[in-house]
Amino acid sequence: MGSLPSFSELVERHQSMVFSIALRALANREVAEDLTQEVFLSLHENLASIESEDHARNWLRRAAANRSVDEIRRRKYRRGPSLDQVAEPAVDAEESDPMLMAQLRESVASLPPLPRLLTIMRFQQEMEPREIAAQLDMPVATVKSRLHRTMKVLRGKLEKRAEVRKHA
Amino acid sequence: MRANMNLKQITAVVFFSTLSLTGQELDLSFLKGLEAKAKESTTINLGPEQIKLMMGFSGEGSKELQGLGKNIERVQVTTLEFDKEGMYNVADMDNLRAKLKTPEYVPFISVKERNGFTEIVMRKGPKGMNGFVILSAEPRELTIVNIVGQLDLASLGSLTGKFGIPNIHMGSSGKGEGKGEGKSGNKDEDEEK
Amino acid sequence: MDEREFEQELRAALRPVAAPPGLAERIVREAEARQAARRKPVAQQIWLRWGALAAMFAAGTFGGLHWNERRQVEQLEARRVAEQFTLAMSIATRKMSKLQRNLVVEVTLRPGKGGQ
Numbered sequence: 508m509g510s511l512p513s514f515s516e517l518v519e520r521h522q523s524m525v526f527s528i529a530l531r532a533l534a535n536r537e538v539a540e541d542l543t544q545e546v547f548l549s550l551h552e553n554l555a556s557i558e559s560e561d562h563a564r565n566w567l568r569r570a571a572a573n574r575s576v577d578e579i580r581r582r583k584y585r586r587g588p589s590l591d592q593v594a595e596p597a598v599d600a601e602e603s604d605p606m607l608m609a610q611l612r613e614s615v616a617s618l619p620p621l622p623r624l625l626t627i628m629r630f631q632q633e634m635e636p637r638e639i640a641a642q643l644d645m646p647v648a649t650v651k652s653r654l655h656r657t658m659k660v661l662r663g664k665l666e667k668r669a670e671v672r673k674h675a
Numbered sequence: 676m677r678a679n680m681n682l683k684q685i686t687a688v689v690f691f692s693t694l695s696l697t698g699q700e701l702d703l704s705f706l707k708g709l710e711a712k713a714k715e716s717t718t719i720n721l722g723p724e725q726i727k728l729m730m731g732f733s734g735e736g737s738k739e740l741q742g743l744g745k746n747i748e749r750v751q752v753t754t755l756e757f758d759k760e761g762m763y764n765v766a767d768m769d770n771l772r773a774k775l776k777t778p779e780y781v782p783f784i785s786v787k788e789r790n791g792f793t794e795i796v797m798r799k800g801p802k803g804m805n806g807f808v809i810l811s812a813e814p815r816e817l818t819i820v821n822i823v824g825q826l827d828l829a830s831l832g833s834l835t836g837k838f839g840i841p842n843i844h845m846g847s848s849g850k851g852e853g854k855g856e857g858k859s860g861n862k863d864e865d866e867e868k
Numbered sequence: 869m870d871e872r873e874f875e876q877e878l879r880a881a882l883r884p885v886a887a888p889p890g891l892a893e894r895i896v897r898e899a900e901a902r903q904a905a906r907r908k909p910v911a912q913q914i915w916l917r918w919g920a921l922a923a924m925f926a927a928g929t930f931g932g933l934h935w936n937e938r939r940q941v942e943q944l945e946a947r948r949v950a951e952q953f954t955l956a957m958s959i960a961t962r963k964m965s966k967l968q969r970n971l972v973v974e975v976t977l978r979p980g981k982g983g984q
Contacts (some may be wrong), residue, residue: 514896515896520893522892524888631883
């Protein structure tokens with residue numbers, strides 16, 4: 508398990524993980540930054556209850572997921588820029604098919620909160636369904652079935668976009 | 676003709692007016708004994724004059740603060756932090772809780788926790804709610820917040836993330852950071868389309 | 869595209885990104901500021917500042933200040949009250965936030981309304 512690093516070390520080591528979850532969940536860099544800060548500030552307040560770095564990482568992942576879900580729901584009811592507006596650059600020089608990447612990100616960003624987070628936990632954080640279930644307090648079977656259904660939906664969305672492009 | 680009130684009625688009006696005036700500032704003198712035992716304590720008591728002074732503040736964030744403070748008459752906060760559990764008795768708060776059971780107050784939320792509780796009680800005013808009281812008893816911390824006036828939550832929202840004010844999600848169903856969000860608050864909302 | 873390929877593309881699309889430069893420093897700074905605000909001996913501060921003001925009044929210097937200086941003193945006091953006010957709001961919202969997290973059902977706070 509190891510001893511617990513300092514708060515600033517925890518921030519350095521895990522800020523990208525938290526930011527990435529938030530960014531893919533919220534599709535907005537500024538909001539993702541704010542959320543990242545709030546997650547770590549919450550960790551800071553609860554540091555006394557953290558036992559190890561592993562514990563901290565799990566705590567952060569869970570907090571990032573929960574807050575992202577809350578933020579998605581909250582922004583749904585607020586006037587202002589739509590959640591679909593992607594503030595990050597849509598094109599990355601390293602991507603072989605930038606358009607496909609952008610479409611996939613948009614499709615994920617259009618999912619309801621929980622399926623969106625499940626997708627991020629599985630395909631960004633590379634967590635197994637039983638790990639996701641433990642983190643989010645859900646039955647494993649539910650996680651698996653929701654992921655399976657979400658994949659079908661995402662593939663359907665992608666096919667629809669391809670159709671639209673073909674006929675455009 | 677009802678132009679002249681009799682003495683009984685006048686006394687009643689004065690009595691109840693006085694009650695409502697003094698009812699706005701909470702008497703927290705019972706905490707004096709606990710303050711001595713606390714590792715740290717914070718006491719804030721801002722009345723109308725001080726809030727008026729604050730409205731003249733012209734530094735960073737003044738606009739948001741003015742938005743927040745414009746309808747507030749009093750802000751009272753006492754927080755006591757203790758070194759370890761068991762240094763105060765939750766029953767110490769019973770006296771205060773009893774005072775908040777008068778018709779002037781409306782219970783809003785009460786959550787019992789392992790070794791304590793958190794309660795919010797709303798205060799009635801002539802035009803609806805006129806503030807609230809938060810009582811929070813945790814194993815190593817006791818907090819009392821008394822806000823008199825109309826707290827503009829939209830302005831508070833604009834201040835979150837600044838001046839050390841944390842985010843508070845209005846209408847969110849999030850559970851504790853340490854616990855996962857196993858079930859969606861809205862099943863329809865979480866169905867993929 | 870078969871299922872495996874699709875999942876690979878999804879992984880690529882959702883891959884982690886680096887946090888923006890300077891974010892870590894901002895977070896640590898904010899955490900330290902909040903901790904300092906929580907620990908600030910407010911009562912002591914009030915005493916010191918009021919003491920300084922009282923001394924000025926006693927010395928009759930306040931009346932002798934130019935308009936500018938008087939305004940500065942007023943602003944100093946207004947800032948002091950503003951700090952206390954925001955600290956109070958910080959404590960209140962922290963408690964409400966904690967309460968909200970512990971609730972099973974959704975609660976919406978409606979300011980200014982409620983039964984009579």
